[in-house]
Amino acid sequence: MEFIPLIALGLILYVLFSSFKMVRERSAHIVERLGSYNRILHPGLNFVIPFLDKVSKQINLKIQQMEVQIETKTKDNVFVKLQASVHVQVMDTKVKEAYYELDNPYNQISSYIFDVVRAEVPKMDLDDVFARKDDIATAVRMELAEHMEKYGYRIVKTLITDIDPDQLVKDSMNRINAARRNKEAIAEDAEGRKISKIKDAEAEKESKRLQGEGVAEQRLAIIKGFADSVEDFSNTLSDVSPSEIMQFVLLTQHYDTVKEIGEKNASILVPYSPGTLSGLQQQIMEGTQLSDNLNKLKISSLEEEAIKKAEKKH
Template sequence: MYSSSLNDPDHVMNVLTHEILTVALLFLLAFFIRKMVVIVPGQTAYVIEFLGKPQRVLSSGMHICMPFLTRIAHKVSLSQEQREVTSEVKTKDDVFISLRWVLLYAVQNSDESIMNYAYKVEEPTKRLIFKAENEIRQLSSEMTLDEMYSKRDGIGNRVMGDQAAEAKEYGVQIVGVTIEQPKPPAAIQEAMNGKLAAKARKDAAAMEAEATRIRIVGEAKADAESKKLQGEGIANERKAIAEGFREAAELLRSGMGDLSEKDVVAMMLAINQTDMVVNAARTGRTSTIFVPTDMSQMTLGQTLSTLQASEAAN
């Protein structure tokens, strides 16, 4: 029986057909299951349409969808993205420069925001860049080239603040707008470098002049202070000498009776003159001393005359 069935062509054909259909059904089942299962990567969202109508948003993970009736209409990245743009702008002082700026943005992670990003505006990223670039050009036209260097952070903050509300309407959050250093033409750059160099030389000269002025004023103050102290020393010295003269005069009056002021002064001058010569000789700092030839006689005579006058009075 079995050998006869193998020799039967119709039976063999039926077996082959059954096996082929089984394999085909298994293949179709695997294909159908594959179409049903949707795996969404991390930091990504899929927008599903059912018969051409937006149905739902799939977050990261595995999901089951109806094949053939539904399709993945949009794949939206939820990661922060960066767009670098170079714009030609004109400043207030009519200088055309290349301005490079960076836009940081991300799609908000909510079903409503993702739907708005997918359907509310066509190519929302391009729209955001276009509007931001227009505002940067407008703000640049209100600033000079020097202000562009010093206020570029303010430009970025202004653009970010002005465009944030509209961007949020189509599901985008602006993370930041960074304005890089302006790049003027080579001739303008060379002129600016020359200006900075001249300013640096001017500042250096001013600082050097100020240092010289301070040094001269300091020296003048020191000299004035020195002369003041020297004058005070001389004044104190003369005061001490006068005090010594007064005490000596009082001693002479008390010891020699009623001497006149003239006699006291004459005697003290004679004694001081003698002391001066003796001190000059003792110091050894002078090699020659000029002394009047009658100095000893004058001093002795004046002293004796004074004493005799004092005794006569007593």
């Protein structure tokens, strides 16, 4: 009999502690009284009647992620595996429906995903599946939202995270991509060589132009030097004809050149007649005349420019 008070105290404490239920944040519990739905317990401290009220297991109100893999065939008869990721959340206002309506909600959601993906992908070629995976995800989300909201589930987001074609198809795609990139590399390399050759040709063209101008100026300077020498002789020796002066200058230049060549050990002199200088004399005389004509043209051009400037000022 002495244990009765202890038993009674223990029973009272059990009933007291059983009367309170602590619910965590972002979760809920269903209370059934005598087997029937009674109410929903929300986050915080809640009171229940022991022995009459039965509290269900925790219902998670956080966003949960589902991963579903679907195998299907594209329009161009390529077997492909798609990985779909669906973010699902039990709606705060429909906890009762989420608990009672579906026995296994995630199997039901997976069935809808299979149905939508296998309806959309066969309409597309393999390349379109890669390019339009967001469209497939949108179609899945809209279909799930339409059917699952009435059961208390909200579809937050849907993603197609992976597209995996058959291995033979992947090998073929890799070979095609490698060939395309190799073709582009060859084209770029050829274009680079083309540009390089064009630049080299332009540089050679410019070099030859400058060399030609240099040779022309050098010859013009030589001719002018001969012309000045002839003019100096004419002023000094008035009784000597220009032809004789030219012959003298040529002969002097000729022997100076022969002397300079003879000082080099590697030089070989071939016998010749000084009389062959007559042809060179004729060329120099023609060059002298050309130099005079060029000087006259330059002077005339300068005079015309001076006249034009004077007219503009007036």
